[in-house]
Amino acid sequence: MHNHFELFGLAPDFALDPEALERSYREIQSRVHPDRFAHAGDAERRASLQWTTRVNEAYRTLTDPVQRAKHILELHGVDVAFETNTRMPPDFLVQQLELREELEGAVSGKDAAALERLRADLVGNRQALIRQIGEAIDSRKDYACAAGLVRKLMFLDKLDEEIEAAYEHVE
Template identity: 50%
Template sequence: MNQNFSQDHFALFDLPRRFELDTAALDAAWRTAAAEVHPDRYASAGDAEKRVALMVATRVNEAYQTLKSPLRRARYLLSLAGIDTQEESNTSMPPDFLIAQMEWRENIEQAEDDGDSAALERLARDLAAEAARLQAQLASALDRASDYAAATLLVRKLRFLEKLDQEIGDAIEHVLS
């Protein structure tokens, strides 16, 4: 593990700065880093050293959580390139994507109203497949084309899908309760 904790998340774990990531290598690097900086290793240290150890451990864990999540990893890569995804302020989407979102929501609502957990599970699988398709496009846009405009739109689309996934999860919980 790289000992310079002020470097970017990828350098912190000695990983290439790419969207496509070897998750096993990330997990192994995180376990090594977390063991090295775990606050329990500094139990007999002075207060200042304990605070530093806690700050470094927090940084390692935050970096890991960012790189582990495809959506957060894409946002982070874009931020390293100086790109703001404007997810809160720019909600414009292509019309076909917005129509698909409305259809997803209608299907979720219908399945929940019908108490059909199997339909909700199918919707969750279909949504996961769509998210995987968008992530593949994101890998191409970020890693191969350096097309930040396309990547930004894909991040915003994935954010919509993340919200839909939460809605499906809430509907399944409601149906099963």
């Protein structure tokens, strides 16, 4: 497994400096981008394309909080089979059901203001979870706790997608 943090010369922390990541990304891209190898041999062009693909994948991973957390957990040997391991605390699941009922009510009532309130609450909850993930990973090194928080964040991101799609039915 590739360590995306090493590729960019960054510490493997959840709380990363986005400007440092961006600088490193642009610097690496300036060296490996396929445009620089347009007149090179086939092997060099292929290598450039492979490096560009790797750099882009690493950048996307580190800029997305869920993917960044998953990557850190994998680096620490934590099984992140989130798609198959969906165990969640019952109170969280009840909350998710209630939020989805609110979403359905907003859609059926064509209530854009209710969607906005739901999204605003979601944004606040998402930011709080991201802070908690950072504390679990960076401060406490509690990777099992972080894995549970990442699963919660994935639920919220899925709900956000559903809210976004719901706007089509409300407007």
